[in-house]
Amino acid sequence: MPERLDWDSYFMNIARVVSSRATCPRRYVGAVIVRDKTILSTGYNGSIRGMPHCTEVGHMMENGHCVATIHAELNAIIQAARNGVRIEGATIYVTASPCWTCFKALANSGIRRICYGEIYDDERSFLVARRLGITMEHIAINHRVSAVSVPPAEPST
Ligand SMILES: [Zn+2]
Numbered sequence: 785m786p787e788r789l790d791w792d793s794y795f796m797n798i799a800r801v802v803s804s805r806a807t808c809p810r811r812y813v814g815a816v817i818v819r820d821k822t823i824l825s826t827g828y829n830g831s832i833r834g835m836p837h838c839t840e841v842g843h844m845m846e847n848g849h850c851v852a853t854i855h856a857e858l859n860a861i862i863q864a865a866r867n868g869v870r871i872e873g874a875t876i877y878v879t880a881s882p883c884w885t886c887f888k889a890l891a892n893s894g895i896r897r898i899c900y901g902e903i904y905d906d907e908r909s910f911l912v913a914r915r916l917g918i919t920m921e922h923i924a925i926n927h928r929v930s931a932v933s934v935p936p937a938e939p940s941t
């Protein structure tokens with residue numbers, strides 16, 4: 785019998801599956817918001833609803849970043865809002881640690897624990913999280929049990 789996955793790895797793997805739907809090839813990120821072992825919402829980085837994807841029309845570059853997409857964490861918050869789901873006190877599993885903008889939104893939406901796969905640049909999120917009592921926790925993405933293949937990100941220019 786293969787070893788049974790713990791809950792954190794389980795939800796992080798689901799976040800990885802969610803990331804496979806991302807539409808900006810510069811970075812594939814997926815997020816899952818969870819409370820009491822129940823998924824409340826999911827999100828991946830993609831264009832505004834109704835707008836073409838980066839994969840169709842190219843990126844919208846600004847200061848070395850593509851700003852065409854809404855990030856996975858924000859889309860997860862937005863999906864909860866659209867459906868009237870309360871996310872106060874929840875945990876978010878995100879395949880890359882949040883950028884400063886997403887971190888601010890997560891903090892104000894009442895998320896109390898941020899579990900991330902790989903580290904993405906922003907040190908401010910970590911410092912402010914400590915001050916606010918928001919837990920930041922690294923959860924390894926277990927590629928062995930992940931059934932989906934997510935394409936590698938484009939090399940940054
Ligand atoms: Zn893009």
Ligand SMILES: [Zn+2]
Nearest residue numbers: 855882883886
């Ligand atoms: Zn972000």
